[in-house]
Amino acid sequence: MFLDDLLTSYQQIETSFAKHLYKFYKGFEFRSLWNVTNKLTEFQRLASEAASGTGKLQGVLELTKALQEIDDIESKGRECFTKFRYSTNTHKWSFDSVNDKVIFDELYNGSTRFNLDISDSCDTCYNVRLLKMYIELYGENSDTVKYPAKVYLNLRHMSGSYFRRANGQVKEFRQSLGSWRTFEFNRFSITNTSKCIEEKKKGNKDSLFCMERDDNRFHPMCCHYLSDAPCSDKLLGAEECQSPFGTYELTMPIDKTAPCQASSSQFTYKNCKDFDRSMFTKMNVWIHSLYWGKRYPTGPDDVRCKMFQSRKSHIEVPLFDPPLTLRHES
Numbered sequence: 001m002f003l004d005d006l007l008t009s010y011q012q013i014e015t016s017f018a019k020h021l022y023k024f025y026k027g028f029e030f031r032s033l034w035n036v037t038n039k040l041t042e043f044q045r046l047a048s049e050a051a052s053g054t055g056k057l058q059g060v061l062e063l064t065k066a067l068q069e070i071d072d073i074e075s076k077g078r079e080c081f082t083k084f085r086y087s088t089n090t091h092k093w094s095f096d097s098v099n100d101k102v103i104f105d106e107l108y109n110g111s112t113r114f115n116l117d118i119s120d121s122c123d124t125c126y127n128v129r130l131l132k133m134y135i136e137l138y139g140e141n142s143d144t145v146k147y148p149a150k151v152y153l154n155l156r157h158m159s160g161s162y163f164r165r166a167n168g169q170v171k172e173f174r175q176s177l178g179s180w181r182t183f184e185f186n187r188f189s190i191t192n193t194s195k196c197i198e199e200k201k202k203g204n205k206d207s208l209f210c211m212e213r214d215d216n217r218f219h220p221m222c223c224h225y226l227s228d229a230p231c232s233d234k235l236l237g238a239e240e241c242q243s244p245f246g247t248y249e250l251t252m253p254i255d256k257t258a259p260c261q262a263s264s265s266q267f268t269y270k271n272c273k274d275f276d277r278s279m280f281t282k283m284n285v286w287i288h289s290l291y292w293g294k295r296y297p298t299g300p301d302d303v304r305c306k307m308f309q310s311r312k313s314h315i316e317v318p319l320f321d322p323p324l325t326l327r328h329e330s
Contacts, residue, residue, distance in 0.1 A: 033165045034299045073300050080297050080305035090213050090288050097281040108277045111251045118162040118245035126164050126296035130244035131227040132218035132288040136185040137280035143187050146262045153183040154251040161243035166296040182269050211286050244287045
């Protein structure tokens with residue numbers, strides 16, 4: 001009886017260990033886009049063979065080797081990515097009620113979905129990560145109606161994220177639904193690319209017609225130092241950086257008790273009770289992203305990872321900076 005209980009306890013520990021180890025491997029694979037879970041599968045096979053029918057509790061030893069392996073891979077990854085410079089970029093998608101009728105018809109009823117397709121990404125933009133986002137809507141007369149200037153939106157990233165790997169192929173990851181985020185925009189401060197250019201020619205670099213990477217209208221979309229979001233709140237549900245490419249759910253919430261007055265000072269994160277969503281016929285979706293251009297390592301043993309680099313040079317490795325690095329407890 002005692003030995004049976006001991007074996008059961010051991011198996012439970014081993015199963016728990018294997019599950020957590022699997023999460024570490026999948027987490028690393030999600031960040032780097034390197035296929036490393038096949039290594040874990042081999043360790044798990046050896047662990048199963050070691051523990052099955054031998055009377056020896058050696059399965060966990062193989063899993064411990066797998067833990068050391070992912071440590072070694074991560075260490076190689078840190079060193080490798082110092083050879084590959086990353087870039088950041090700001091990009092805009094535009095939608096309108098004529099070409100995207102379904103999106104707007106649904107939004108007029110309160111909720112819709114829209115898609116940012118990876119086919120819109122350049123062929124040599126690898127492992128693109130969404131850092132910040134901004135959404136605004138407008139129409140022919142949306143700046144004349146007597147509503148509060150601020151408009152509130154709720155947005156979340158759906159489960160699918162699409163990335164371009166080093167071999168040019170697109171890899172899809174399925175995750176839990178993203179958390180809802182509250183966005184706001186000012187109806188009287190809509191971005192406009194052509195007017196932005198005109199203002200810059202006049203020497204006005206801070207025009208609200210423009211959207212720069214450090215614009216405070218951007219909303220952080222993940223826990224990352226490049227997104228201007230502190231990662232100290234990871235216990236409160238801070239998320240890792242997903243791909244900007246995928247499907248989003250967008251709502252325009254209504255507070256049925258809030259009066260529609262242009263000078264309303266009511267504290268709320270919803271729109272006033274008589275708010276007319278149909279006044280909006282166009283939408284801009286801005287993103288600020290992190291990516292690797294032209295070249296990207298295929299894995300920790302990529303020959304380019306071993307290229308000589310001056311000790312004086314320093315390249316930050318955003319994929320592996322805290323809190324995105326793998327962590328485990330002994």
